[in-house]
Amino acid sequence: MDAATLSSSTTLEPLFAIMAQALNTLESTFHKLPGSAVIQRYVRSSHQNDPGRTLLELLLVIFAIRTLLQSRTRADRKGSHFIKFEEKEINELVEEWVPEPLAQPLTPNEQADLGVLPIISGPNGPRPKLLATGKTALNLASLNFAGLAGNEHIKQLAIETLRKYGLGSCGPPGFYGTLDVHMDLERDIADFLGTEASILYSQGFSTVSSVIPAFCKRGDIIVADRSVNFAIQKGIQISRSAIRYYDHNDLNSLEEVLQQVEKERKKRRGPLTRRFIITEGIFARDGTMSDLPKLIELKYKYKYRLILDESYSFGAVGRTGRGLTEIYNVPASKVDMILGSCAIGLAAGGGFCAGSQIVVDHQRINGPSFVFSAAMPGLLAVSASEGINIIRSTPSIFETLQENVRAARSILDKVDFITIPSHPASPMIHISVKHTPLVQPASAGLLSPASAALISPTKHAKDQMRQEYEAEERLLQEIAEECLSQNVIVTRAKTLKGQEHNEPKPSIKLALTAALTKKETEKAVGVVKAACVKVLGRRR
Amino acid sequence: MAVSKPTTPSMFKKKSGTSLSAMASAASYLSALSQADARARGALNGSPTSTPALSISSSVTSSSQDTVLHEEEDYSDGLALPARPPTSEQVFKTVHTEFGHCASEEFRLTSQHTPGEPVPGHVDADPPYYILFSTYISYLILIVLGHIRDFLGKRFRSASYAHLMPKGGYAPLNSDFDSFYTRRLKTRMDECFSQPVTGVAGRTILLLDRVSPDYNHTQLFTGSPNPRLEHLGQGGCADAVEESIKRYGVSTLGSRLEGGSSDLHTVSEALVAKFVGMEDALISSMGFATNSTYIPALVGKGCLVISDELNHASIRFGVRISGASVQMFKHNDMESLENLLRESISQGQPKTHRPWKKILLIVEGLYSMEGTLVNLPKVIELKKKYKFYLFVDEAHSVGAMGPQGRGVANYFGIDPRSIDILMGTFTKSFGAAGGYIAGSKTIIDHLRVHGHSGPYAEAMTPPVLTQVVASMASIMGVKAPLPAPSSSGLRLSSPAPLALEYEYVHPGPAPHSSLPSWLSLPRELSDGSEGSTRLRRLAFNSRYLHNGLIKLGFITYGHPASPIVPLLLFNPGKMNMFHTMMKDRQTPIVVVVVAYPATPLVTSRVRFCVSAAHTKDDIDTVLRACDEIGDVLDLKHGIPRSERWPIEQITERAVELARMMK
Known part of the structure; x- marks a missing residue:
């Protein structure tokens, strides 16, 4: 046995020699490396103190390497949910798979609505001609608050601009799409509202859904009105910020939410994040108006930034159409971002965001629809600039408009079967069906979303609610068609059913304009009133 | 340049x-x-x-x-x-x-x-x-x-x-x-960006x-x-646009579904549909918004969007809003696409393994940063096998590619109707603004009602529409009316019962009746000669510059x-x-x-x-x-x-x- 050990040790001797030599070479190479002494000393000392620690550190290094390698492979492939199939099985599965059609055909109701959509022949304005009948009608559907549509002077300027600049801007603002007239309009808007600067977007609707993700990122907090318009909802969705809603146009509810957020923040002691209040000036869905001074007070108290969408109030309310800041006499600089639409307010095209220089500059690189879309046509920018010029120098426009609004409200407020949620000064008036006590309980959910959330509705109740909702829409559509047959264009407020965060109450949307005289407005609204009485009265 | x-x-x-x-x-x-x-x-x-x-x-x-x-x-x-x-x-x-x-x-x-x-x-x-x-x-x-x-x-x-x-x-x-x-980093080279310009x-x-x-x-x-x-700046198109400003004004005042629709929209949409060879088309007032507001109306939860990794930001925006799942494949790599398709269809939805409701493949016709053309023949081949829906964003290729300028399908000689949805913009080739989306009547009607733009976004303005109509007509050429009495009064919206009406064959010239009756184009535009010269010049310029740079x-x-x-x-x-x-x-x-x-x-x-x-x-x-x-x-x-x-x-x-x- 001794011999065996001896012989094996002799046979292994050369091997040991080689190993020892290799070890030596390795050691000397290691010592030649710069900084090797430090590592050696570190390992030695730590090992002496606690061999367990060295082991732990070694494990950590291995773990780190493993993690690094792992992140390069696709997660789902390695995931526990991945099922391995044979090629043949995949072919069978592909064969079997039947996709749904890309788009469902329209329902008969939708088809009918699309069919009776009033199409205007020739220029749109206060008294356009209908394509279907060839008759001239009074227009309470198109957004032309200040009556700038069809202004000959604007047309002339637009033609001159066309001759000088051509039509399209042919590039995004960053790449030679910025024309001097765009910069002029930006200055005009900032000057008109009294902000440091402003930035133009080429579509009003896309403005807010681009501004929000430019500032609000993951981890930020947005407190928004429950009934904000669709574009804001989409902007919030894409921003991935934490979102809290407060009850529609209820600033007490807002304050409660703000307090609660503050409390939660203190509890968590997280880092300071950006916080935003997002709401509208005049709400697109019902014409109610925000209490701006109170909003500003709350914003300062709780240290939030305010994003105010004035799409329906810019160029519509205030002595010279500056919007909410003018009505409440609040300096525009107190609102961090004022958004408006040149398409709605100035009868041109595009939208804008006005604010401080920092706010505007940030969007020039971070606003998705600013960076990735072509700038708006030069002639629309010039038209908008001229629009500002006109409303700024002609305050009588808004006096006429307010007179028309008062005249319309005095007629409509007396009608029995309808409710009007809109603010008395709003030139956009929403009319919805008043719920008779009989219908009230079933549709309670529609009226107050808060209570709807409390009662978890059964499927049956939900169905019933939907039916009620559709019935109401049918009635309103009937009213709109009745008006159309009397040559007054009105429209139901069209919404995307099932896609809104909080389903708006069906309504008819009247857009008054300064371009119609008081008499014409009274006549047109009279027709609406008669149609409401006729259709809704019959229901009773 | x-x-x-x-x-x-x-x-x-x-x-x-x-x-x-x-x-x-x-x-x-x-x-x-x-x-x-x-x-x-x-x-x-x-x-x-x-x-x-x-x-x-x-x-x-x-x-x-x-x-x-x-x-x-x-x-x-x-x-x-x-x-x-x-x-x-x-x-x-x-x-x-x-x-x-x-x-x-x-x-x-x-x-x-x-x-x-x-x-x-x-x-x-x-x-x-x-x-x-x-x-x-x-x-x-x-x-x-x-x-x-x-x-x-x-x-x-x-x-x-x-x-x-x-x-x-x-x-x-x-x-x-x-x-x-x-x-x-960017500030150091700001002089390369956002330089303002003036004139045409x-x-x-x-x-x-x-x-x-x-x-x-x-x-x-x-x-x-x-x-x-292919900027069609002044000349005949500008005259038409001027006429339209005089007739229609500058704005259409409101969204398409709420009193912003005019006859000009109907005419333009029908012409766009003819241009790209689809049944129907829908125009949106902004190129970015065409993708970001219509994609969510096509797909939703339970659907899968397969997207080229270099797709434009507007497509990503739209897909993210839609709530559909997204998978990306390597840029223009058909093998990677096929593997992904096989995997997605066989695996189904994540976790539940239920089959996808539908799969929408979104590719661009011509990629704006790479200049690559989509391998459309192969995509169509895959589409037949894997039954996905195909959405082609032709923002950069429409009006530029193909013998008749109708886009990538035209370039490859493929029937556009084998593609489900063609989307494009008017900014690049038509010197206008905004975008369109074209497909079958069912799909487009669905988008009219369920797309975000229909009820909420402003409609396209008349001058822009006219520019689109005039420049498209000049690329297509206009087929003179047959010697029928006063066919000029016809509008596209009212289906003409006249038997003499010229039947449109894609990709042919536009029927005279598909243009607004007041629109008169100079002869070199209406006979399509200038349009075709432009297309051929563009094709030469592109190849010459490209090959020249390579040879250098x-x-x-x-x-x-x-x-x-x-x-x-x-x-x-x-x-x-x-x-x-x-x-x-x-x-x-x-x-x-x-x-x-x-x-x-x-x-x-x-x-x-x-x-x-x-x-x-x-x-x-x-x-x-x-x-x-x-x-x-x-x-x-x-x-x-x-x-x-x-x-x-x-x-x-x-x-x-x-x-x-x-």
């Missing part, structure tokens, strides 16, 4: 006539730059001036204000007047600065795919390692310097960093981390000069424009037929230099340089957008400029030296070169 003429007497005027050797070293160039800068600063108080430039970037060209002031100034730059004067037989109706005069029929090509020829995929051309290495080092230096400056700046000059630091209980509006790239963007563009006194933090304008694919030894991306030609620069510092050197030539050339985040970090590039308005001489000028600058900046890392052609040979054998396949 803006040809801008420097306002101040050009410091290069004397030199550039001879050759680039005068400033063959970057150092001498830089010193010249600083001199020019000093001069421009001195002129700050003076009256505003502007620079015109040959525009190869987006869509405009310029004639400078001083060309207007000093008519007698020399036209040696070839911008204001053609180098070869036209003969008496050739009558040009366009302004040379907007649409270059080019009489030679030689310089024309048809944009068409040769059947059987393989569609080139996307090839990542690798530069030498030292270029890659220096690129990474450049970024590293920039990043390290940036962080050091941030660190020190916040401590010692906090006033200038106030907007990056929490103040009075407010978190900073943009965190310093998020804005780091913008502040520390055509062959040339008029730039508004600007000067920055504080290292690009602010840009001042001292007074001061670039065209894209540059690394380019993309399909040779693509009007977008990216030339790779790699090092970030070269972007600035390239841009400035092009702009400061005797015949200034405006180009677009693009870098991260629009491209991968390493592959910064300059993007040439060729227009039909450019003449062969213009492309020569550009090639010459690139040749010279390419030597100075060490950009020629493409084909080996032995295969390269000298610039003279390229310009002489241009026709042969353009007809060469890659």
Whole structure:
């Protein structure tokens, strides 16, 4: 046995020699490396103190390497949910798979609505001609608050601009799409509202859904009105910020939410994040108006930034159409971002965001629809600039408009079967069906979303609610068609059913304009009133 | 490709006539730059001036204000007047600065795919390692310097960093981390971006000069424009637009479903549908919004969107809003796509393994940053096998590709109806704005009602619609009405019972009745001859520039037929230099340089957008400029030296070169 050990040790001797030599070479190479002494000393000392620690550190290094390698492979492939199939099985599965059609055909109701959509022949304005009948009608559907549509002077300027600049801007603002007239309009808007600067977007609707993700990122907090318009909802969705809603146009509810957020923040002691209040000036869905001074007070108290969408109030309310800041006499600089639409307010095209220089500059690189879309046509920018010029120098426009609004409200407020949620000064008036006590309980959910959330509705109740909702829409559509047959264009407020965060109450949307005289407005609204009485009265 | 003429007497005027050797070293160039800068600063108080430039970037060209002031100034730059004067037989109706005069029929090509020829995929051309290495080092230096400056700046000059630091209980509006790239990297080359322009963007563009006194933090304008694919600027289209402004005004006041619909919308949509060869089409007032508001109406929860990794931001925006799951495949790599399809269909939805409700493949016809063409024949083949729906974004290809200009399907000779949805924009080829989406009647009607734009977004304005109709008609050509009594009164919306009505066959000329009755186009537009000339010129220009750059030894991306030609620069510092050197030539050339985040970090590039308005001489000028600058900046890392052609040979054998396949 001794011999065996001896012989094996002799046979292994050369091997040991080689190993020892290799070890030596390795050691000397290691010592030649710069900084090797430090590592050696570190390992030695730590090992002496606690061999367990060295082991732990070694494990950590291995773990780190493993993690690094792992992140390069696709997660789902390695995931526990991945099922391995044979090629043949995949072919069978592909064969079997039947996709749904890309788009469902329209329902008969939708088809009918699309069919009776009033199409205007020739220029749109206060008294356009209908394509279907060839008759001239009074227009309470198109957004032309200040009556700038069809202004000959604007047309002339637009033609001159066309001759000088051509039509399209042919590039995004960053790449030679910025024309001097765009910069002029930006200055005009900032000057008109009294902000440091402003930035133009080429579509009003896309403005807010681009501004929000430019500032609000993951981890930020947005407190928004429950009934904000669709574009804001989409902007919030894409921003991935934490979102809290407060009850529609209820600033007490807002304050409660703000307090609660503050409390939660203190509890968590997280880092300071950006916080935003997002709401509208005049709400697109019902014409109610925000209490701006109170909003500003709350914003300062709780240290939030305010994003105010004035799409329906810019160029519509205030002595010279500056919007909410003018009505409440609040300096525009107190609102961090004022958004408006040149398409709605100035009868041109595009939208804008006005604010401080920092706010505007940030969007020039971070606003998705600013960076990735072509700038708006030069002639629309010039038209908008001229629009500002006109409303700024002609305050009588808004006096006429307010007179028309008062005249319309005095007629409509007396009608029995309808409710009007809109603010008395709003030139956009929403009319919805008043719920008779009989219908009230079933549709309670529609009226107050808060209570709807409390009662978890059964499927049956939900169905019933939907039916009620559709019935109401049918009635309103009937009213709109009745008006159309009397040559007054009105429209139901069209919404995307099932896609809104909080389903708006069906309504008819009247857009008054300064371009119609008081008499014409009274006549047109009279027709609406008669149609409401006729259709809704019959229901009773 | 803006040809801008420097306002101040050009410091290069004397030199550039001879050759680039005068400033063959970057150092001498830089010193010249600083001199020019000093001069421009001195002129700050003076009256505003502007620079015109040959525009190869987006869509405009310029004639400078001083060309207007000093008519007698020399036209040696070839911008204001053609180098070869036209003969008496050739009558040009366009302004040379907007649409270059080019009489030679030689310089024309048809944009068409040769059947059987393989569609080139996307090839990542690798530069030498030292270029890659220096690129990474450049970024590293920039990043390290940036962080050091941030660190020190916040401590010692906090006033200038106030907007990056929490103040009075407010978190900073943009965190310093998020804005780091913008502040520390982009600011260094801000002069390449957002330069404002004036006038018509055509062959040339008029730039508004600007000067920055504080290292690009602010840009001042001292007074001061670039065209894209096929800008149909003035002339017949503008007359039509003017008429429409007189008739319709400027706005349509409201959304399509709420009192903003006019007869002009109906007519335009029907014409767009004919143009692209689909049953129906829908127009949206903004290109970005076409994707971002209609995709969510097509897919939703439980659906899968398969998207090319280099799809445009608007598509990503739309898909993210829709709530559908997204998978990406490698850019234009059909193998990767097929593998992904097999995996997605067999695995079904994540976790639940239920089958996907539907799978929508979204690809672009022509990729805006790479110039690659989608491999449509293969995609259609896959579509038949895997039953997904196909959405092709033709933002850059419609009106530019194909023998009739109808887009990629036309280029490949594929029936457009084998594609489910064609989307495109009017910005690039039609000189207008906004976008369209086309498909079967069922789909489009669904989008009218369920797309976000229908009820909420403003409708497209009449002047823009008219530009679309007029420019489309000029590309299509108009079939004169058959000798029927007063067919002019017909509108497309009312189905005409007249048997004499000309039946539209895709891709043929537009029936006369599909245009608004008041629209009268000049003869050269309505017979489609000018449109077809433009398309053929564009096809020639694209191939010539592309193949020329390759023969010069540059690394380019993309399909040779693509009007977008990216030339790779790699090092970030070269972007600035390239841009400035092009702009400061005797015949200034405006180009677009693009870098991260629009491209991968390493592959910064300059993007040439060729227009039909450019003449062969213009492309020569550009090639010459690139040749010279390419030597100075060490950009020629493409084909080996032995295969390269000298610039003279390229310009002489241009026709042969353009007809060469890659």
